Amino acid sequence: MKNSYEKLLDNNKKWVADQLALNPHFFDELADKQNPAYLWIGCSDSRVPANQITGTKPGEVFVHRNIANMVVHSDMNMLSVLSYAVEVLQVKHIIVCGHYGCGGVLAAMNNKQLGLIDNWLRHIKDVYRYHHVELDAIADKELRARRFVEVNVMEQVHDLGKTSIVQNAWKRGQDLHLHGWAYDVKDGLIKDLGVNFTNTSDLHSVYHLD
Ligand code: CO
16 A cells, blocks of 8 residues: 555656647746746645646746745735746736635634744735724624635735835836735635735825835
C-alpha cells in the first residue's frame, strides 16, 4: 500500500505526460521566465485554488495566500510578493479574492481564544469594528458573515492602495488595477465586489503619499 502523499507524486508524472501530449513545448516555454498579468491574494483555504477556479494555467497568475486573504502592511512576506509582482513582473491587475464560509473570518466574528492565530485574526476584527454599524444591523448570522467577508476584501483592497509600492507604481504611470472578489464555496462562482482602484485619488486623502 502506498502512502497517500505518494499519490501526489504519481499524479505529477501523469500531469506532465498530459501537458506534453497537449503541447510538446509546454515546459520549454515556461522554463525561461514567467510573465503573469495577475497577482492573486487569496485565502489559504484548500477549497479556493487560484488557478483552477479562474481557468488559468501555470505562468499566468502570481499567487500569495494566507488566512483570510489579508494585506497586512507589516507582513514582509506579503510586501515582498507585492513588490516583486508590481516592480519586476509588472502585473496589470491585483485581485484580492475572499470566500464565503471563510474560517478565518468566522473565527474573527466570535470571542473564543484560539492561541497564536488570535494575533492574525485581530486584523480581521479591526475590519469588523470599522464596519460594525452595517454588520451589527444584519440579524441573520450567516448573512452577516457573508457581508463581513465582502467588507474584509474591500478593506484589503484599500490596504493595497495605501502601500507606497502601489502608489509609486501609479505615480510612474503604470497601468495597475486593484480588484476585490468573493468566491462562493457553495457554487464555485466568483462575485466581483465592484471595487476597482486605478489611482491614488480612489483612496481617502489621508493615505495619499507625495
Ligand atoms: Co478562508
